[in-house]
Amino acid sequence: MLSFAFDNRFVTELPGDPEEGGRRRQVHGACWSRVLPTPVTAPRLLAWSPEVAALLDLPPEAVASAEFAEVFTGNRQVPGMRPYAACYGGHQFGNWAGQLGDGRAINLGEVINRAGQRWDLQLKGAGPTPYARHADGRAVLRSSIREFLCSEAMHHLGVPTTRALSLAATGETVPRDMMYDGNPRHEPGAVVCRVAPSFIRFGNFEIASSRGDHDLLARLVDFTIRRDFPEIAGDDVDEKRGRWFASVCARTARMVAHWTRVGFVHGVMNTDNMSILGLTIDYGPYGWIDNYDPDWTPNTTDEEHRRYRFGQQARICHWNLSRLAEPLAPLFPSEEPLRAGLETFIRVYGEEYRRMMAAKFGFAAPRNDDGELIAEAFDLLRQAEVDMTLFFRALARLDLAAPTLEPLREAFYREDPMRRHEAAFQSWLARYAARARADAEPSEARQSRMNTANPRYVLRNYLAQEAINLAEQGDLSRVHELLRVMRGPYEEQPEYARYAAKRPDWARNQPGCSMLSCSS
Ligand code: AMP
Ligand code: MG
Numbered sequence: 001m002l003s004f005a006f007d008n009r010f011v012t013e014l015p016g017d018p019e020e021g022g023r024r025r026q027v028h029g030a031c032w033s034r035v036l037p038t039p040v041t042a043p044r045l046l047a048w049s050p051e052v053a054a055l056l057d058l059p060p061e062a063v064a065s066a067e068f069a070e071v072f073t074g075n076r077q078v079p080g081m082r083p084y085a086a087c088y089g090g091h092q093f094g095n096w097a098g099q100l101g102d103g104r105a106i107n108l109g110e111v112i113n114r115a116g117q118r119w120d121l122q123l124k125g126a127g128p129t130p131y132a133r134h135a136d137g138r139a140v141l142r143s144s145i146r147e148f149l150c151s152e153a154m155h156h157l158g159v160p161t162t163r164a165l166s167l168a169a170t171g172e173t174v175p176r177d178m179m180y181d182g183n184p185r186h187e188p189g190a191v192v193c194r195v196a197p198s199f200i201r202f203g204n205f206e207i208a209s210s211r212g213d214h215d216l217l218a219r220l221v222d223f224t225i226r227r228d229f230p231e232i233a234g235d236d237v238d239e240k241r242g243r244w245f246a247s248v249c250a251r252t253a254r255m256v257a258h259w260t261r262v263g264f265v266h267g268v269m270n271t272d273n274m275s276i277l278g279l280t281i282d283y284g285p286y287g288w289i290d291n292y293d294p295d296w297t298p299n300t301t302d303e304e305h306r307r308y309r310f311g312q313q314a315r316i317c318h319w320n321l322s323r324l325a326e327p328l329a330p331l332f333p334s335e336e337p338l339r340a341g342l343e344t345f346i347r348v349y350g351e352e353y354r355r356m357m358a359a360k361f362g363f364a365a366p367r368n369d370d371g372e373l374i375a376e377a378f379d380l381l382r383q384a385e386v387d388m389t390l391f392f393r394a395l396a397r398l399d400l401a402a403p404t405l406e407p408l409r410e411a412f413y414r415e416d417p418m419r420r421h422e423a424a425f426q427s428w429l430a431r432y433a434a435r436a437r438a439d440a441e442p443s444e445a446r447q448s449r450m451n452t453a454n455p456r457y458v459l460r461n462y463l464a465q466e467a468i469n470l471a472e473q474g475d476l477s478r479v480h481e482l483l484r485v486m487r488g489p490y491e492e493q494p495e496y497a498r499y500a501a502k503r504p505d506w507a508r509n510q511p512g513c514s515m516l517s518c519s520s
Contacts, residue, residue, distance in 0.1 A: 037074020
């Protein structure tokens with residue numbers, strides 16, 4: 001029998017919607033609505049994360065039980081669960097979109113594990129809620145595999161993220177028009193169980209404020225501080241709220257600096273997809289940088305304006321934090337703490353960026369005059385179409401006494417641009433080697449610093465797509481194998497070298513590989 005110690009503070013300390021069930025509606029004066037998952041025909045566990053199971057004190061036998069598949073597709077509840085969907089709003093692509101909410105995510109409850117940590121369990125794709133609008137509340141296998149694998153890959157890369165306990169098939173199909181071209185396909189359905197200390201988003205605060213409900217807003221802010229930021233204590237409410245906003249800004253800055261470090265593009269940085277804990281959340285049309293290109297976005301919906309392109313993610317975080325600051329303003333005696341928080345974002349992002357770049361390039365510590373050398377490197381990577389991940393691992397192998405392009409050649413996508421930029425690279429490498437030599441340390445120190453900041457394995461878009469193609473034929477082996485590889489992204493893992501390869505040509509303009517839609 002599965003059992004957890006639930007304490008469910010979100011539903012016990014915050015007001016709920018008096019109406020129960022999934023009727024679509026606007027919900028006022030409440031942070032959540034009680035709704036049960038819609039049962040599925042044939043629940044079957046496809047994959048699970050051993051690390052997340054351990055966080056929940058679940059032994060492998062418990063995960064293997066038929067009950068587990070039932071509970072984590074929503075067919076059954078265990079004692080103490082109080083399923084609900086949260087009410088939130090959001091700015092989508094720069095515009096206020098009103099009420100959004102958990103349309104297909106159903107929270108099961110907050111578990112306290114044996115170590116005393118709080119973990120909120122949430123099923124994604126478990127059926128419609130009051131916030132589902134016109135959609136079906138379901139999720140397809142391909143996007144569920146992407147969410148499951150990427151959540152865990154990001155965690156092992158050291159990037160703050162929500163986690164994924166399980167991926168399960170529903171035994172049902174879901175119609176989806178993936179390319180929005182009027183040709184829906186019946187795709188296999190799936191449910192992912194996401195796990196995080198909190199699923200509160202910027203949009204939870206925005207919706208309360210947009211309705212002029214300042215009491216609710218204040219309750220939600222003070223609840224969030226109490227439950228999710230226990231390190232912020234004291235009697236002075238104003239002071240605590242100020243420290244809280246600064247902490248949200250600092251966490252968001254750290255998160256996006258990590259995205260820059262590993263080459264992750266979120267794809268849909270709407271304010272409803274921004275976690276108050278600075279966790280990467282809502283894996284949809286995300287992607288990974290292959291050939292370095294700050295203008296790249298995988299999201300076809302954003303192709304024209306590229307609002308959420310790789311190189312603009314920090315600026316968008318700042319914009320999103322500004323949208324969070326606006327509704328909070330009435331809760332503060334002056335705008336000063338909010339302005340200071342936004343400054344904190346800029347400062348922390350700058351510090352983290354410099355620290356991470358120094359590590360990526362293998363310098364013992366950031367130096368003020370490194371900026372130019374670093375900017376020049378990225379410019380060359382872009383112009384010469386160089387694979388970002390391969391480049392940094394290869395750079396670690398550079399012989400500082402006699403730097404040549406040799407170890408880097410495998411990172412180039414095309415011959416022509418390589419030859420055109422060869423001289424510029426040689427010149428850059430000479431200056432880089434001189435800078436690195438100035439640290440006067442053994443090359444092992446530099447290499448190990450680089451190989452803990454620069455992953456060998458990232459969940460390249462085409463790798464996920466290959467795993468999806470096999471899984472849709474009933475073969476989950478690649479999903480399992482990728483999960484295994486991504487658990488050690490900085491390790492050499494020679495037996496998996498093929499998963500470190502640059503994007504093959506066939507994947508260059510392939511749906512699912514370089515282009516993704518929001519349909520999921
Ligand atoms: P996203 O773009 O995935 O962040 O979703 C934006 C909003 O649409 C959120 O409120 C989601 O819960 C909702 N949503 C997305 N897909 C579905 C679906 N299949 N059924 C119900 N709601 C959905
Ligand atoms: Mg979302």
